[in-house]
Amino acid sequence: MAERRKLIAGNWKMNGLKADGLELASDLAGRLKGAGAVAFDMLVCPPFPLLFPVGEAIADSPLALGGQDCAAKLSGAHTGDISPQMLKDAGCGFVILGHSERRQDHGETDAVVKAKAEAAIGQGLVAIVCVGETEAQREAGQADAVVGAQVAGSLPAGANAATVVIAYEPVWAIGTGKTATPADVAAMHGFIRAELAKVLGDADKVRILYGGSVKPGNAAELMATADVDGALVGGASLKADDFWAIGTSCR
Ligand code: 13P
Numbered sequence: 001m002a003e004r005r006k007l008i009a010g011n012w013k014m015n016g017l018k019a020d021g022l023e024l025a026s027d028l029a030g031r032l033k034g035a036g037a038v039a040f041d042m043l044v045c046p047p048f049p050l051l052f053p054v055g056e057a058i059a060d061s062p063l064a065l066g067g068q069d070c071a072a073k074l075s076g077a078h079t080g081d082i083s084p085q086m087l088k089d090a091g092c093g094f095v096i097l098g099h100s101e102r103r104q105d106h107g108e109t110d111a112v113v114k115a116k117a118e119a120a121i122g123q124g125l126v127a128i129v130c131v132g133e134t135e136a137q138r139e140a141g142q143a144d145a146v147v148g149a150q151v152a153g154s155l156p157a158g159a160n161a162a163t164v165v166i167a168y169e170p171v172w173a174i175g176t177g178k179t180a181t182p183a184d185v186a187a188m189h190g191f192i193r194a195e196l197a198k199v200l201g202d203a204d205k206v207r208i209l210y211g212g213s214v215k216p217g218n219a220a221e222l223m224a225t226a227d228v229d230g231a232l233v234g235g236a237s238l239k240a241d242d243f244w245a246i247g248t249s250c251r
Contacts, residue, residue: 010044015238021047025044029058045067055092100171126165130166151195177213179222190227193227207230214231214233215236
């Protein structure tokens with residue numbers, strides 16, 4: 001089986017002002033530097049205005065930086081959009097794409113996510129492509145069909161384990177305190193890996209993160225679940241102690 005190093009990613013969403021972001025990121029960067037060898041990579045994805053200050057504050061640490069979205073274009077007349085080139089310039093190595101909140105609030109389709117991923121990868125960013133079913137879809141027995149279509153529709157041609165990470169985030173588990181059971185997570189991650197194998201040559205090396213109410217109390221069990229290669233964490237990534245505890249739960 002391929003060795004897949006765990007990735008613990010914090011999606012700050014629309015939270016935090018400059019002082020909060022600097023304090024949180026500097027705290028985590030200091031812990032990472034002090035910890036020496038750890039069993040996980042750690043990533044923070046602050047809101048756009050904080051990328052430059054946070055990037056500068058963590059530049060000499062192993063803590064990675066990512067954006068929460070980007071445009072499919074590199075520059076031009078696109079008011080309010082942020083290009084992958086700008087993320088790269090701010091020190092980002094990653095970008096979250098197709099989060100369910102973007103799909104819901106901004107009408108992002110698989111085709112839009114795919115175009116963004118292609119542009120991001122073209123700039124040397126790793127695209128964290130989010131997929132996940134709603135509660136109604138799961139109850140109707142459509143979870144696999146929905147997630148399978150998202151995987152197939154959102155990945156650009158030529159993507160591979162070095163350029164893409166998948167985040168499975170069941171919509172009903174985001175910010176609700178409800179978590180999918182380890183058995184459900186294992187089944188879905190196995191299904192996603194099988195779907196990836198249809199389109200990528202190195203599907204066994206692709207990291208598949210779980211997201212949805214990951215907390216220090218459930219992280220160890222989830223991170224030990226088959227085919228789970230890390231976590232995409234919302235609420236608990238805003239507290240250094242909680243986020244660090246999720247990281248150190250990785251074995
Ligand atoms: P919560 O961890 O707050 O449920 O959010 C998950 C998420 O959406 C991460 O992208």
